[in-house]
Amino acid sequence: MDSAARQALQQGMARLADGDRSAFGPVFAVLHPLVVRFCARLLPEGTDAEDAAQAALLKVFTRAADFDASRDALPWVLALAAYECRTWRKARQRRREEAPPDEQVLDAAEGPESRLAGAQLVSALRDVLGDLKPEDAATLAAAMGDTERPDVPPATFRKRLERAMTRLRAAWRTRHGLE
Amino acid sequence: MDSSELARRARWAYEQGRLVRALPLGGYGVVLMLCAAALSTRTSVWMWVLGALFTGLLVAYGWRGGVLGRAVVPGVLGGVLPLLVPPLVMASGHMCASGCRAFCVWACVGGGVLAGVLITRAASAVPQARRGGFVLAAGVLASLCGALTCVLYGLSGVIGVMTGLVLASAPVLVLRRA
Numbered sequence: 001m002d003s004a005a006r007q008a009l010q011q012g013m014a015r016l017a018d019g020d021r022s023a024f025g026p027v028f029a030v031l032h033p034l035v036v037r038f039c040a041r042l043l044p045e046g047t048d049a050e051d052a053a054q055a056a057l058l059k060v061f062t063r064a065a066d067f068d069a070s071r072d073a074l075p076w077v078l079a080l081a082a083y084e085c086r087t088w089r090k091a092r093q094r095r096r097e098e099a100p101p102d103e104q105v106l107d108a109a110e111g112p113e114s115r116l117a118g119a120q121l122v123s124a125l126r127d128v129l130g131d132l133k134p135e136d137a138a139t140l141a142a143a144m145g146d147t148e149r150p151d152v153p154p155a156t157f158r159k160r161l162e163r164a165m166t167r168l169r170a171a172w173r174t175r176h177g178l179e
Numbered sequence: 180m181d182s183s184e185l186a187r188r189a190r191w192a193y194e195q196g197r198l199v200r201a202l203p204l205g206g207y208g209v210v211l212m213l214c215a216a217a218l219s220t221r222t223s224v225w226m227w228v229l230g231a232l233f234t235g236l237l238v239a240y241g242w243r244g245g246v247l248g249r250a251v252v253p254g255v256l257g258g259v260l261p262l263l264v265p266p267l268v269m270a271s272g273h274m275c276a277s278g279c280r281a282f283c284v285w286a287c288v289g290g291g292v293l294a295g296v297l298i299t300r301a302a303s304a305v306p307q308a309r310r311g312g313f314v315l316a317a318g319v320l321a322s323l324c325g326a327l328t329c330v331l332y333g334l335s336g337v338i339g340v341m342t343g344l345v346l347a348s349a350p351v352l353v354l355r356r357a
Contacts, residue, residue, distance in 0.1 A: 016193070019244015024193065028186050054185060061189040062196035065244070 014069035035081050042085040052088040056081035131171045136164035201241030207255050208234025215327035218266035225330045233323040246309045250316035253301035258324020261290025261340045265328040284339045287329040291343020294321040299348050318344045
């Protein structure tokens, strides 16, 4: 977005916050494609990105009256959009945890290079899993469907998984030096 | 969802957001109504009617925004001045019986003048082109607020508040046209 467009957005958001309804059309015309592109980068899967972009736009306009004109409009809008994308990503993760493994759809478009890279990644992951505590490894194995899930409430399992993922990331960084 | 449908929903979300944000302003109206009821020796149906209108306008001004939104605080603060006049008059020991009602009505006029002064001072921060609308909007709020107690003296009390407001704010409107 060039500086003139950014300035126009800033003025439009300030007018909307003040209650000038004539600013709605121009602001929507600028924000719609911007938020769609932004969400598509954060959520590569098509339908989730569209849904998140729509939810983000609705959130932006619901909160438009709260916009403080002394702040920069573009980061404010993108922060709301990023939060919506994060919410959609977490919801998708929860849906995957709760779905049985045989209902997960394989990507038919995967080629041999992708499968090889995936296999190498799985091998690297199993090396790192060996560095973790047994409880964390068991939690991650259950999440991946390798073993049966323990008999605990879903919220408890999610918390254990979150902690295990944090330790997994730290172990990955230690072993491989990158995320 | 196509773009026009999304735009329609976004516009609706915008108006909803503004309305939700404006609702707490109605709290000022409710609090002032209750204060007026507490400060008055007796309440009338008209006090509650004016109070409901005042509360509704506060929310409407806040939802609409712009000049109306900016008129809320000066209008309410200005209206508190005439609202306090009847209780102060009674606290001073003066009873507004039929013979000396004129004093009480003039006291409401005085409260209106003070409200008008406050509103015209606040109007100096508003762009020249919108000053008239601002003074009118704030004046309506202040009149309704002051009338919550001045209605005790009947319609003359209410007119007294409005007269005082007009007297104090007329210079702003006249100078705007000059």
